[in-house]
Amino acid sequence: MIALELRNVHKHYGGPPVVQDVSLTIERGRTVAVIGPNGAGKTTLFGVMAGEHRATGGSLLLFGKDATRAGAKRLAHLGVARTFQVARYFLEKTVEQNLVIARDARRSRYRNPVSRAPRPGDTITAALDAVGLQDRRHQPSSTLSHGDRKSLEIAMALTQDPAVLLLDEPTAGMGAEDIPRTIRLLKGLRESRPDLTVVITAHDMEVVFALADRVVLMAGGKVALEGSPAAVRDDPLTREIYLGDSYEGGSAA
Amino acid sequence: MSAPVRTAPRRIAAGPSILPGVASARFDLRPVYEPLIFLVLTSAAYFAMPPNMQYILGIAVIYALLTTSLSVLFGWTGTYTFGHAAFFGMGAYAAALLKDQAWGPLTFLGVSAAVAAVAAVVIGLIGRRLAKVEFAMLTMIVGQIAYLLTFRVPELEGDNGIYGIPRGEIAGVDLAPPETFWWYSVIVVAVVMGLLRRINLSSFGESLSAIRDDPVKAAAIGIPVNALRLAAFTLAGAVAGLAGGLFAQQGSIVTPSTLSFTFSGQIIIMALLGGMTRFWGPAVGAILFQFINALVFGNTPHATLVLGAILLAVVLVFPSGVLGVLSRLRGLLSRGRRTR
Numbered sequence: 001m002i003a004l005e006l007r008n009v010h011k012h013y014g015g016p017p018v019v020q021d022v023s024l025t026i027e028r029g030r031t032v033a034v035i036g037p038n039g040a041g042k043t044t045l046f047g048v049m050a051g052e053h054r055a056t057g058g059s060l061l062l063f064g065k066d067a068t069r070a071g072a073k074r075l076a077h078l079g080v081a082r083t084f085q086v087a088r089y090f091l092e093k094t095v096e097q098n099l100v101i102a103r104d105a106r107r108s109r110y111r112n113p114v115s116r117a118p119r120p121g122d123t124i125t126a127a128l129d130a131v132g133l134q135d136r137r138h139q140p141s142s143t144l145s146h147g148d149r150k151s152l153e154i155a156m157a158l159t160q161d162p163a164v165l166l167l168d169e170p171t172a173g174m175g176a177e178d179i180p181r182t183i184r185l186l187k188g189l190r191e192s193r194p195d196l197t198v199v200i201t202a203h204d205m206e207v208v209f210a211l212a213d214r215v216v217l218m219a220g221g222k223v224a225l226e227g228s229p230a231a232v233r234d235d236p237l238t239r240e241i242y243l244g245d246s247y248e249g250g251s252a253a
Numbered sequence: 254m255s256a257p258v259r260t261a262p263r264r265i266a267a268g269p270s271i272l273p274g275v276a277s278a279r280f281d282l283r284p285v286y287e288p289l290i291f292l293v294l295t296s297a298a299y300f301a302m303p304p305n306m307q308y309i310l311g312i313a314v315i316y317a318l319l320t321t322s323l324s325v326l327f328g329w330t331g332t333y334t335f336g337h338a339a340f341f342g343m344g345a346y347a348a349a350l351l352k353d354q355a356w357g358p359l360t361f362l363g364v365s366a367a368v369a370a371v372a373a374v375v376i377g378l379i380g381r382r383l384a385k386v387e388f389a390m391l392t393m394i395v396g397q398i399a400y401l402l403t404f405r406v407p408e409l410e411g412d413n414g415i416y417g418i419p420r421g422e423i424a425g426v427d428l429a430p431p432e433t434f435w436w437y438s439v440i441v442v443a444v445v446m447g448l449l450r451r452i453n454l455s456s457f458g459e460s461l462s463a464i465r466d467d468p469v470k471a472a473a474i475g476i477p478v479n480a481l482r483l484a485a486f487t488l489a490g491a492v493a494g495l496a497g498g499l500f501a502q503q504g505s506i507v508t509p510s511t512l513s514f515t516f517s518g519q520i521i522i523m524a525l526l527g528g529m530t531r532f533w534g535p536a537v538g539a540i541l542f543q544f545i546n547a548l549v550f551g552n553t554p555h556a557t558l559v560l561g562a563i564l565l566a567v568v569l570v571f572p573s574g575v576l577g578v579l580s581r582l583r584g585l586l587s588r589g590r591r592t593r
Contacts, residue, residue: 050473052469052472052473071472072469072472072473073472073473073475073476073477073478076472076473076474076475077475081474082473084470084473088467088469088470088473089467089470090462090463090466090467090470091466091467092462092465092466093462093466097459100459101459101460101463101474102474104456104459104460105460105463105471105474105475105476106474106475108475109456109460110456110457110459110460110476110477110481111456111457112455112456112457113451113452113455113457113458114451114452114455115455115456116280116281116454116455116456156474160474160475
């Protein structure tokens with residue numbers, strides 16, 4: 001079954017297109033990595049998949065149903081959870097409160113102006129355990145380290161019981177000790193939730209090789225290459241694209 | 254490997270619940286005892302005061318409700334509005350225009366709240382897609398239009414205002430004597446404050462604070478940002494309108510100053526003085542402001558200017574307001590005790 005499908009997606013912000021004619025099919029249970037140099041259109045494409053940006057052309061299908069104009073809020077209720085490149089969470093809240101808000105949002109509890117928010121339950125504890133934030137449970141989220149903020153966002157996504165998980169640079173800015181932990185976490189998630197579909201954008205090739213079934217290489221807003229991680233790595237085009245971009249030469253190596 | 258595996262959605266947290274079937278592990282009594290404390294403290298103060306002070310406190314508790322309604326937007330949701338007096342004024346004028354109806358005082362309050370709520374829905378829908386600052390400008394413009402209308406529409410009597418709004422009676426009790434009216438108004442204020450506190454602590458209230466902290470993230474986790482902002486705006490408008498109705502009953506006169514831009518600014522200043530990061534901050538700020546204004550600067554010609562300067566200093570030095578400072582002091586004291 002196809003979880004997520006993009007058909008000829010275009011996106012421009014009034015100027016030249018940032019994403020042009022991108023078509024992708026992502027099967028349920030697969031992990032796909034979208035890579036490419038800065039400015040390749042990865043994050044914009046990601047925004048389209050998450051409903052944050054509306055495609056100016058083409059369509060987005062979620063489990064076979066059109067979701068092109070669904071928007072972020074609707075997609076969240078259809079089971080798409082995402083993280084941001086620079087972690088976003090609710091600064092004024094503790095770690096636990098962030099998770100409670102995420103869990104309750106998916107359950108549409110915001111409709112209830114009368115009864116108190118339910119206590120943090122097993123879902124919250126399990127998500128905290130999964131990302132290793134148990135000790136920081138009652139800490140104000142604004143005091144977390146950079147890596148822990150990324151973990152908090154992943155934990156928030158997990159409380160939403162997602163069918164599709166979109167991770168925008170999940171290890172960017174993490175300390176060396178946090179990266180293997182995050183890779184372990186995401187691997188474990190794939191084993192325990194074989195139906196979960198994951199899309200990752202990443203600079204870190206270690207992450208891509210550890211997790212992805214398939215790699216999509218973007219350049220200039222288009223899909224340049226698509227295939228198994230090894231095939232994409234060994235393709236001369238990959239070298240050319242990355243070497244053509246002085247900023248990214250190191251991370252492709 | 255301990256990834257979260259959920260077999261079935263778990264809606265009700267384990268633990269004893271007072272009301273069976275209600276998804277709450279522990280019943281929160283703050284919406285009950287906090288307004289009670291407010292009622293007891295203000296009433297004790299009221300009956301210990303000379304009549305001229307009683308008069309000030311009578312207005313101050315109504316303003317306490319008004320500033321709390323502003324905080325629903327500023328403090329809870331992160332929506333800025335510079336025309337909040339318009340809703341207060343609409344509620345007051347609604348009561349004034351309908352003064353000849355043989356309704357009970359509580360019905361009048363309901364009508365005041367409803368009129369302001371309808372206006373808030375309309376303005377909220379118009380401004381639904383506006384960004385923060387643009388929305389604030391819209392509220393300011395609407396406030397100015399409402400203010401100017403009182404001079405253009407003959408029925409609104411311009412500067413003279415509308416006189417003779419009755420206090421009425423409840424269950425045969427005449428509300429005309431000041432002390433009777435005190436009980437009526439402070440009970441109304443306490444009950445509405447209790448309702449607001451309940452909403453503040455609910456999942457809805459929690460979602461509003463998520464929108465305040467990061468609207469993009471809130472939408473990404475499935476919170477309907479625009480719909481909840483509209484709901485908050487309507488709630489704030491309704492409560493401000495109710496406060497306006499109460500104000501009209503209290504003073505028996507309504508003038509254009511109730512919906513002036515200056516008064517909108519004063520509502521913000523009162524709320525900031527108490528601090529909008531805490532539920533009771535704006536209410537405390539309103540009461541403090543009324544007494545500082547009357548006692549210290551009541552007779553000087555440049556009262557507003559001096560008061561403005563002092564408040565500016567307060568806001569710059571203590572951005573979390575009086576309640577914020579108090580709780581920080583308490584924190585320092587308890588830390589001091591622990592180290593000793």
